[in-house]
Amino acid sequence: MVKELVCVNCPLGCRLTVEVENDQVISVSGNSCPRGEEYAKSECIRPARILTTTVRIEGAIHRVLPVITEREIPLDMVMEAMDAVRGIHVKAPVKVGDVIAADLLGTGVNLVAARSMDRV
């Protein structure tokens, strides 16, 4: 079976052609970089995405702090992950990359601060 995919790794949005047999990826073409091949494989087996959202922050310039998963987490866990993130409150100061939630839902992926916020 041949699948047509759009790579979401970067804004180039390469159009990938993936040959799949018995849940195994046989070949990937159309990608411009190795990440495209990885994406195609995971997309055919268990799609995964970077999750970005916000958490409440106190004592900072804004009321919410943007956060991002360090790596992709399975797409089918994204809504569950949002629920897990919802109750998190942090206090300024925060540095970009600070771990906000370690090992999100047992995925082995940390949720980290997407920017720094000083205490004001």
Next chain:
Amino acid sequence: MKKVQAIIIGGGSAGLSAAVTLKKNGIEDILVIEKDEEPGGILEQCIHNGFGLHTFKEQLSGPAYAERFIRMAEEQNVRILLNTMVTKLTADRVVEYVNPEEGTVQVQADAVILAVGCYERPRGGINITGTRPAGIYTAGQAQRYLNIDGYMVGKRVFILGSGDIGLIMARRMTLEGAKVVGVAELMPYSNGLPRNMKQCLEDFNIPLYLSHTVTEVFGKDRLEKIEMMEVDENRNPIPGTEQDIDVDTLLLSVGLIPENHLADQAGIKMDPSTKGPFVDDRYMTSVEGIFACGNGLHVHDLVDYVTLQAAKAAEGAVSYLQNGKPQGEPLRIQNGNQVSYCVPSQFYPQDPAEKVTVYFRVRTPLDKGTLVIRSGDKIIRSVKKRKLVPSVMEEALLLKKDMEGLTEPITIEIAEE
């Protein structure tokens, strides 16, 4: 009057990149003027990832991308005035600004770089009839309320326009528990990047209605429903296709327009195809010593290109500060077949820049085509291209030797097959 070598208007992605480039090139006496309380510009509310792949070979969120440049600017001791609005710009490069600390101040600059960004086309810029209830926002406005202020604007959402901010907000509001009922796009193709079609709509089963538009809104105080209609090939609604959709929120993602008020004020010539200034191969506008870059020049698809372009504009300013204007008379770089705009739109055949990347967009999606760069009958270069879409900026490279001594304008065109 105070004097400064270069003033950069705008402390977002373009302004910060320009500032860092000026400093790296030895222009020390510079000033960045930012209207908001922190630098970074619109990137601060673009919390999604996808920024920086070209610049940093990494996938960053908007705020993280901005922070890299804010740190670079700090390292270079760039002076940034925050909470400061430029109120006037003259053709002889007097910049008037106002802020709470200093009041109104006029500064004479040797060079000015406009890095002012763009704004979203409002409801009045399109024809949606009906009442004027609360519940209608531009996509960027809703994004700010959600990602900076921490408020949801509604629970049942429809989105008009498949621009990237609209698509990003479809996903973002879905993640936060809203029901995004659908996205309507006037054109028969999407206006967003392919990856956003995939990861913002398809991932969440949000329907996209191509060749559809919102024709009327209903609701006295708060939006109650919208009417959607299919449109014909001339983009006119087709009678009989009316469809009412109950929503409390309508987001508009119907185009971005370069913020050109200051450029107008300074008498800078504007390009109707970009709605930003005309610039030459060094990013100088029609007014000597005033440069433009970023979304205030033309709306970009990726911030990485804003960064690159702003650095080029800053290099142009450096060259101007050191050597003055380019020699000779400029010639146009003009739109040919299928090309809706190109930037820069001028070059100096007797004194061309080293290497110029001309950014352009196609008018309609094309599976295949050949990019042809020519001057009169002379073909400078032709490059085969695949999958050209209006939502993605394309590039045409011009080397110094390509431009040198030309006597006719350069045309950028797509030969269709």
Next chain:
Amino acid sequence: MYDVVIIGAGITGTMLCRKLSQYRLKIAVLEKANDIAEGATMANSAVIHVGYDPEDGTNKAELNVKGALQYEQLCKDLHCARKVTGAYIAACGPEEEASLDVLAARADARGIPYRDLSREEALKEEPNLSENVTRVLDFYTTAVVYPWEVANACMEVACQNGAELHLNAPCTAITKEDGCWRITTPAGDFATKYVVNAAGVHAEEIHNMIGKAEWQATPRRGEYYVLDQDVQPIRHIIFPVPSKEKGKGVLAIPTVYGNTLIGPNSDFLDDPDDNGTSDAGLAYVRANISKTLNNIPLNRSIRTFAGIRPTTTSPDFIIEEVAGAPHFIDAVSIESPGLASSPAIADRIIEILSQTLPLEQNPDAVMMRKKPVVLAELSAEERNALIRENPAYGKIICRCEQISEGEIIDCIRRPCGARTVKGVKKRVRPGMGRCQGGFCEPKVVHILARELGISPLDVVYDAPDSKILQSENRI
């Protein structure tokens, strides 16, 4: 017990209230909406017609001429923007030129100055006049104002002199009790000696609370385009020759702040609150503007809006004590030229009141409005002195119109101050520019919340149910 209760805080009601506030009277204005000037006063052509149009012998003719003459001083006293643009009545062909002669004769009789221009002369000043235009009358004293600004300023003066404004107070019943009127509203009951019905498109409902009106409301909707300040295709107001059937026709109007209005159409409505725009209405405007003008860049429209004219079956203004209802005064059917006439309408009502109500001058009354700070009008030195005193004037919130935080705070804190995002926009104009509030609205929401001591979630756009933010996202 009130002496006078005025129903409706539009231009008629507020103008009257200000003038009455110079006397020792207890006055209240009851407004059903959430702000002053929310009906016809909010959405109309904003023109101070000079009075050549109404037929001889009408209230309209008399009050228009008298009212328009008061505006110059009024706008000085109230510090309201007023721009004298002149009005071109553009005739197309011999038949319409004959109509111009009628208007010119009326103007002569009423002492209204004008110039009679040939096509060529007119073209010199208005190059976008269409090839249809053959001759023009220029009523060069015609001006434009911001009608809601005038209404607001009037109410502010009246409140400073002790009058009361009650918002969100729609009248549900009016009864006669012990020789006075009792008005029932959700905001409480008001007992008063006199009632003035200035309820605009709702005047018939109000009148019918005390007895069936002999006239019927026939609200008509008018729709307009607003063009960006960057395109200014005209300098004068451009009218087609007015006709009995179609009123004043589709005009082009330069506004006080450099935008251009194109409109209106004229549609009879069943629902007097139906101020939505329509395809057909806007199409009519587009089709008809080309009669007198070329090159109108409707693609540079920054918004469209619709307003409801409070027309009735009466062709003339009705300003009278209602027969059989002593001390109940109608000021109804105040359609165009109601704005221009409103100062004289107020005078006429005061004349009626004075026949039975003793009017004693209040020596403490101040009829001028304290001048609001408008940064854009100040010199750099003045601005800087102000910013040193209050840094909020140095923080620009609206980048299109360059409105500072200080000006926004002022308009909230003033008497009858803004309570809504639209209220702020009406008073100091953030959101009126090309981005239509895209950037400044979130900031205005926060300033309103802070100043009113409420949560941003409770800040409304306009009516009490028009909340902008629906829920906290991270609590």
